[in-house]
Amino acid sequence: MEYVAAVDLGGTKIAAAIAGLDGRVLGRGVRPTAAGEGPGPVLGRMVEAVQEAAHAAGLDLGGARAMAVGAPGPLDPEAGVVLESPNLGWRDVPLRDILAERLGIPVRVENDANLAAYGEYRYGAGQGARYMVYLGIGTGIGFGLVVLGRIYHGATGNTEFGHMTVDLDGPLCGCGRHGCLEAIASGTALAREARAIVARRPDRLQPGETPAAPLVFRLAREGDGEAQQVLDRFVEALGAGVANLVNGLSPDRVVLGGGVMAAGDWLLERVREEARRRAFGAQWRATEVVRAGLGGDSGLYGAVALALDTVQGR
Ligand SMILES: [Zn+2]
Incomplete structure (x- = not known):
């Protein structure tokens, strides 16, 4: 079965979801961010959270078509680079390229608030x-x-x-x-x-x-x-x-x-x-x-929507 992966990377927790190509959320995963440990371990936990979500949905990661990540800014959404996030204490982390290489699928990175807006627009109070x-x-x-x-x-x-x-x-x-x-x-x-x-x-x-x-x-x-x-x-x-x-x-x-x-x-x-x-x-x-x-899920649903856009070439 084909699906997309979504991640909301917050200052304290990483929330992940797996959604079918119809946008329905099938499984969820969560990990602590612990950003102080640096980008490497955090990226590892992002992948774990996605794996947990896939597992909860009874799927393996092979069916993933695309992934979208909401991250605290400022960031460069074109290049998928977190520039200098005070919340994460990161500077110039090429989040998109690292995750795309590790997972072998297209990855988009977007400002978390933009994705919360987009989630509300697509599935919530902004429809x-x-x-x-x-x-x-x-x-x-x-x-x-x-x-x-x-x-x-x-x-x-x-x-x-x-x-x-x-x-x-x-x-x-x-x-x-x-x-x-x-x-x-x-x-x-x-x-x-x-x-x-x-x-x-x-x-x-x-x-x-x-x-x-x-x-x-x-x-x-x-x-x-x-x-x-x-x-x-x-x-x-x-x-x-x-x-x-x-x-x-x-x-x-x-x-x-x-x-x-x-x-x-x-x-x-x-x-x-x-x-x-x-x-x-x-x-x-x-x-x-x-x-x-959508309560606390606005950003996660926005990431689902952006990942689906990616599959559809939008
Ligand atoms: Zn200010």
């Missing part, structure tokens, strides 16, 4: 959209744009709306600049604020709880003024980010995914309201702002 924007609110903020069925690459394949400036004098971002959307409206930013709250008032932390986004949400719900301020700022920044995208690109669908958005529809509602307030009427009326439909 049928013509101009689809994706923001993944997790540890960082991933961004992807799918235009008329194609991933938008710009000149380099790297599009970083998570680092749009939303506060000129805002907090320091992981990228070294100030006031990026990601520095205010990501899981990392909420964890930073949660730690600050707990440092001042250790009694806020319940046994077994960690100072992270869910703590901010819980305290805000319970009426804690400080947590409510943090949440308000998060909503303002993310709403402004969405409005910037809606005003500037006029998408017909905005898909909000990532672990932080999994908090619930109440969060989507608040972000939507803030974005509506800041958006131009014509662009706003022409777009829908929705939650991602």
Whole structure:
């Protein structure tokens, strides 16, 4: 039986899937990333994860027609090279060529957020959209744009709306600049604020709880003024980010995914309201702002779709 292999290479885990040529996922595999061990061992675990997925599907690797990998950027999607990923601590790793040689099949490598966008477009909440924007609110903020069925690459394949400036004098971002959307409206930013709250008032932390986004949400719900301020700022920044995208690109669908958005529809509602307030009427009326439909699997499904494209010569 013929099939494709898909891998989502994350900072902490490697998720793999085997899918039939109809796109149905048949088996899955997972391995820890442990990126600190360097590209060699990580590449070995990627192959193991794919083998595990094939095994779970009752298949051997001989039937694989193509493979696609989502990896943290920046990377060169044409050449399949990870350029200098801060999440992995890698520099200039020719991921595509190494895997293609090891597996003997065509391999494509794509930015993980672009693949999450593409996964939502093909199988999730972006289906049928013509101009689809994706923001993944997790540890960082991933961004992807799918235009008329194609991933938008710009000149380099790297599009970083998570680092749009939303506060000129805002907090320091992981990228070294100030006031990026990601520095205010990501899981990392909420964890930073949660730690600050707990440092001042250790009694806020319940046994077994960690100072992270869910703590901010819980305290805000319970009426804690400080947590409510943090949440308000998060909503303002993310709403402004969405409005910037809606005003500037006029998408017909905005898909909000990532672990932080999994908090619930109440969060989507608040972000939507803030974005509506800041958006131009014509662009706003022409777009829908929705939650991602594939949960943590957006990127993996995007890799399935890209691998299928490869088989079909697209
Ligand atoms: Zn930044």
